[in-house]
Amino acid sequence: MHEQLETLLEMQDLHMQRRALEEGDVREFESGVFDMSVEEALAALDDKISELEHRLTGDVQERYRRVIGRRHRAVVPVLGGVCYGCFVAVPTSWASEADPNDKMNVCQNCGRFHYYPP
Amino acid sequence: MQLRDFFSTDTVDLALKTETKDETLRALVRLFHLDEKSESILFKMLKRRETLGSTGIGRGIAIPHCRSLVVNRLRVAFGRHAAGLDFKAIDEKPVHYVFLIVAPPLEVSNQYLPVLGKIAQFSKEADVPDRLAGLESPKEFLQLLEEKGV
Numbered sequence A: 001m002h003e004q005l006e007t008l009l010e011m012q013d014l015h016m017q018r019r020a021l022e023e024g025d026v027r028e029f030e031s032g033v034f035d036m037s038v039e040e041a042l043a044a045l046d047d048k049i050s051e052l053e054h055r056l057t058g059d060v061q062e063r064y065r066r067v068i069g070r071r072h073r074a075v076v077p078v079l080g081g082v083c084y085g086c087f088v089a090v091p092t093s094w095a096s097e098a099d100p101n102d103k104m105n106v107c108q109n110c111g112r113f114h115y116y117p118p
Numbered sequence B: 001m002q003l004r005d006f007f008s009t010d011t012v013d014l015a016l017k018t019e020t021k022d023e024t025l026r027a028l029v030r031l032f033h034l035d036e037k038s039e040s041i042l043f044k045m046l047k048r049r050e051t052l053g054s055t056g057i058g059r060g061i062a063i064p065h066c067r068s069l070v071v072n073r074l075r076v077a078f079g080r081h082a083a084g085l086d087f088k089a090i091d092e093k094p095v096h097y098v099f100l101i102v103a104p105p106l107e108v109s110n111q112y113l114p115v116l117g118k119i120a121q122f123s124k125e126a127d128v129p130d131r132l133a134g135l136e137s138p139k140e141f142l143q144l145l146e147e148k149g150v
C-alpha cells in the first residue's frame, strides 16, 4: 500500500473516531462503561490528526486539504467498480495491476482519494 | 440479535501466549486473517483507542474496540490469557479475558454499539470471570454465550 494512502486512511479513522465521540450514544458509552474523559480524548485525537497531516507531501496534502474542507471524507472505498464518495463508476484500467492501493488513485469525478478494500 | 451469532470458534483463542497488551491486540487482530497492511492499521487504531483510556473494565476483562475502514463488516474475537496482562485496567488488576470488536465506519444494521453493550452486560454477570476461566474449548465459550442468552 502507498505510504501516503496509509497515512490518509489512518487520518480518516481518527476523524471518524472524533466524530463518533461527539455523538451522544458513543460519548455516553465511552464515558459510562469505559470511564473515558471525552474532552481530553477529543484533544488527543486533534493533535494526532494534525501531526499526520504534516506527514502528507505536496500534491497529496494540497488535495487532502481541498477535499476535506469541502466534503466529509477525503478517502472513499471503491466497491463493485463504483466510487463510494460520488457513486460514479470508476474506469477499471487498474484491473490487471497487482494491488491498486500501491499507487495514489483519485476520483476523476469528485476528487477524493480512492481506497480498494481487500 | 444474540451475541453468540457474532462469534465463531476460529476467532476464539483460549491460550494466548503473549507478553504485553500490544502483542495481545496483534494476536487477536491476526484471527481475522486480514492482509498485513490492514492488520497494521487496525492495530494502530486499537492502540490509539487505548491511549484515550483503557478498555479494561475490571474483573479481569478488557474490551478493546474501534471502527475502521479496513474491515468490511463487524468482527469480534475472544482471547484468554492464563497469567494475566497489564492493561492499565480501571481496577488496576491484570486482564485475563479480552473481547475484541471492530466495525466499519458505516454498517447497514448498525450493530457496533449494541454488540459492545451486550459484551459489557455479559461481562458484568457475577459468575462470568469464573466461567471463562473454566472453559476447555472455544465451543464451550460459544455455549456459555448461548446459555447467558445475551
Ligand SMILES: [Zn+2]
Pocket: A083, A084, A085, A086, A087, A088, A107, A108, A109, A110, A111, A112
Ligand atoms: Zn468520486
